Amino acid sequence: RREARDITVGLFRDVGISMPEQRIDAFSWQLSGGLRQRAMIAMALSCKPRLLIADEPTTAIDVTTQAQVLALLRDLQARYGTAIIFITHDLGVIAQMASYVVVMYLGRVMEEGPVDDIFHAPKHPYTRALLRSIPSLYGETRVALPVISGALPHPFNRPPGCPFHPRCPDVMTKCAGAVPSLQPVGTSQLASCFLHHDVVDPA
Numbered sequence: 001r002r003e004a005r006d007i008t009v010g011l012f013r014d015v016g017i018s019m020p021e022q023r024i025d026a027f028s029w030q031l032s033g034g035l036r037q038r039a040m041i042a043m044a045l046s047c048k049p050r051l052l053i054a055d056e057p058t059t060a061i062d063v064t065t066q067a068q069v070l071a072l073l074r075d076l077q078a079r080y081g082t083a084i085i086f087i088t089h090d091l092g093v094i095a096q097m098a099s100y101v102v103v104m105y106l107g108r109v110m111e112e113g114p115v116d117d118i119f120h121a122p123k124h125p126y127t128r129a130l131l132r133s134i135p136s137l138y139g140e141t142r143v144a145l146p147v148i149s150g151a152l153p154h155p156f157n158r159p160p161g162c163p164f165h166p167r168c169p170d171v172m173t174k175c176a177g178a179v180p181s182l183q184p185v186g187t188s189q190l191a192s193c194f195l196h197h198d199v200v201d202p203a
């Protein structure tokens with residue numbers, strides 16, 4: 001028990017929790033959002049994972065703490081050699097953290113590729129729409145940001161054909177009739193879209 005406690009204190013120290021000897025006995029509601037995230041990361045690291053799945057680790061924390069958590073994850077990745085699957089809705093976080101991006105919509109992969117290609121040469125209309133909706137310092141002031149029309153369908157009421165077709169600005173007649181398969185587009189990306197190929201998903 002003593003040894004387990006020492007290991008946990010060491011892990012708390014590794015993830016930047018100050019006064020780990022005291023904090024180890026704290027209840028979760030006694031910790032700030034940032035400390036709770038660090039404690040979660042310490043718990044995950046205790047298993048010495050080769051792959052860490054971080055599901056929205058920066059949700060509901062302020063931007064300063066968010067920057068600290070991201071720096072911590074990058075540092076731990078370098079130190080422990082752990083691969084990280086980072087799940088997030090925040091494109092700014094993706095730009096900072098990811099080397100390879102998979103863009104998903106309604107549980108299906110819409111596009112994937114190296115982060116620079118996804119941000120600078122997006123191939124799928126959904127990826128393009130997401131990138132258009134990022135506020136820019138250089139954008140016109142007092143102009144509403146472009147949004148994706150419509151709403152996300154309920155998972156039990158999925159549209160037929162391409163799942164994005166009811167909201168797609170480039171929709172074609174065939175898009176409602178068949179599901180596009182994920183296929184290579186260019187040298188480094190893959191996309192599920194009839195704009196780039198006619199391959200239908202057999203599933």
Ligand code: SF4
Nearest residue numbers: 162165168175193194
């Ligand atoms: S397959 Fe059609 S509806 Fe789907 S993303 Fe491509 S153009 Fe839009």
